[in-house]
Amino acid sequence: MKKIKIMKNVLQANDEIAQNAREYFSKNGVFVINVMSSPGSGKTTIIKRTVVELKKLNIRPALIEGDIETQLDAAQFTKFNIPIVSINTGPFGGDCHLEAGWVKQASDDMDLDKIDILFIENIGNLVCPAEFDTGAHINVVILSTPEGEDKPLKYPLMFTSSQVNIINKCDLTEILEIDLETMKKNALKINPKIKIIEMSAKTGDGFDKWINYLKKKLKK
Amino acid sequence: MKKIKIMKNVLQANDEIAQNAREYFSKNGVFVINVMSSPGSGKTTIIKRTVVELKKLNIRPALIEGDIETQLDAAQFTKFNIPIVSINTGPFGGDCHLEAGWVKQASDDMDLDKIDILFIENIGNLVCPAEFDTGAHINVVILSTPEGEDKPLKYPLMFTSSQVNIINKCDLTEILEIDLETMKKNALKINPKIKIIEMSAKTGDGFDKWINYLKKKLKK
Secondary structure, eight states: OHHHHHHHHHHHHHHHHHHHHHHHHHHTTOEEEEEEESTTSSHHHHHHHHHHHHHHTTOOEEEEEEESSOOHHHHTTGGGOOOEEEEEOGGGTOOSSOOHHHHHHHHTTSOGGGOSEEEEEOOSOSSGGGGSOOSOSEEEEEEEGGGOTTHHHHSHHHHHSOSEEEEEOGGGHHHHTOOHHHHHHHHHHHOTTOEEEEOOTTTOTTHHHHHHHHHHHHHO | OHHHHHHHHHHHHHHHHHHHHHHHHHHTTOEEEEEEESTTSSHHHHHHHHHHHHHHTTOOEEEEEEESSOOHHHHTTGGGOOOEEEEEOGGGTSOSSOOHHHHHHHHTTSOGGGOSEEEEEOOSOSSGGGGSOOSOSEEEEEEEGGGOTTHHHHSHHHHHSOSEEEEEOGGGHHHHTOOHHHHHHHHHHHOTTOEEEEOOTTTOTTHHHHHHHHHHHHHO
C-alpha cells in the first residue's frame, strides 16, 4: 500500500506542474501535442512527415524528443531545421515516461515566439506515459495494425487519456489479416469521444485528415 | 533525487523476494521463464504454440498470465487444460510490470509437483518489466520485425537483462523491408551473450530451435 501512496504524491505534484506548463504554453501561443505509443508504432515517422507538411503551410513546428537512451530519433530531425530538445531519461534512472517538469525545462531552451506547434515524442511505452500529464493540450496515441485489435481493451488508460487515436500501418491490414473495424470498435468502447484517424505514414494515405485536424486545432 | 531513492528501495525489496522465489522454484523442480515484450509482439501466440509442443513431449507446462486489465489472454489457454493463474495489475494501480511477490503468490495456487516449466507472461511493455526480477530462471525478450531494427539500442535494459531474444514475425521481413542482420547486430551490441532465435509464431518457422533450447534447459 505504501508504494501506491508514494506514486499518488508523485502524480499529484506532476499534475500541478503540468497545469502551469499548459497555461504558460497557451499564453505564448504554442499548441502542444503529446504523442504516445509502443516502440515501433511510427511516432518518429509520423512526426517527421507532419513537420514537412506543416512547414509547407507556414506553420512553425518544434519538437521535444524523449528517449531512454540514444539520440537516434532526434538526429533524424536535424535536416528539417526546427527547434529540437532531446530528453534522455537514462540519467534519471531510465524512466519509462516523460514528466511535465522535464518538458517545461526543455521548452526553456526554445524561443517560443518562433513556434506555433510543439510536438512531444514520448518514450515508446503503451502503459506509463498515460499516467503522467506532460502539460500538452492534447494527447495522441498511435496504435499500429501489427499490434493487434485487442490493445485498447488491454491498455485502457492510454485510450481514455488520449483525444486522438491514430491507427498507423493501415497498408498492412490485409497482409496481417487485421480486422480494422474491431480495432476501432475497441478504441471507441474504451473512449467513445476519441477521434480515430486511419493512416499509413509510409504511403501517406490518410495523412490529409491528420493535417486538417491540426489546422483546425491551431485556429481555435 | 528523492524519487530515485524510493525506487531503489522498492527494487531492492523485490530482488530479495525474487531470489527466494527462484530458490523455491528450483527446489520444487520447476523451471521458470519470464516472457517480456511490447504489446502485440507475439507473447501469447508463442506461449500457446510452446504449450502444445511441450505437451507432445510429455513436458508439463503452466502459466502465470499478467495483464493490466482483462483476462483475454488467459482465456485463450483454458482449452489446453494446464494450470493458469491470471494476475491483473489494475487493482494495484495499473502497474506496468510484474513483481516477484505477486508471481510467488500466484504460484501458491498451483500444484508445483505437476509442473515442469512455468511461463510468466509479463505486462506488454519494453521498459519497466526489465527492472523487476520476477524470480524466473531465465528472461526472454520477444522483438517482432515490425518494431524496427533500432529497438535494442533504444531499450537496452530489456536486452541486457534477458538471456534469450526471440525475433518474431520473421515471415514479414521482406514486406516490411526490415534488415534482420542489423536487428540482430544491435541486440548483440547491447548484450553479446544473448541467444537469438528467429521465428514466425504464425507459420511455425524456427520454432524447433526454441523447443530444443527449452529441452536442453530442462535437462540441466
